[in-house]
Amino acid sequence: MQITLDRMSRIVVPKAIRDSFALKPGDELEITLEADGIRLRPAVPTSPLTEAGGLLVCSSEIPPSAWDVGAFLDAQRTQRSKEIGGL
Numbered sequence: 001m002q003i004t005l006d007r008m009s010r011i012v013v014p015k016a017i018r019d020s021f022a023l024k025p026g027d028e029l030e031i032t033l034e035a036d037g038i039r040l041r042p043a044v045p046t047s048p049l050t051e052a053g054g055l056l057v058c059s060s061e062i063p064p065s066a067w068d069v070g071a072f073l074d075a076q077r078t079q080r081s082k083e084i085g086g087l
Helices: 015-020 069-085
Strands: 029-034 037-042 049-052 055-058
Antiparallel strands (some): 029 037, 049 055
């Protein structure tokens, strides 16, 4: 996936990635410089699990489609094939 810096050298995190990590406005991200690039990750990973009445409840805004790892990988492969082959 490629993104482009805007006029003020800012980036926008694509919606698919925001959804995968349940990122929302105001969340902090940590940026680190590595030998081969830049790494961007949530500053404090939060658990979507909370306890309610003795049960663990998922309170994440992650869409159910992101829970299906197979579907996620298929979507990524399809996108990559389109980028590489122009399909």
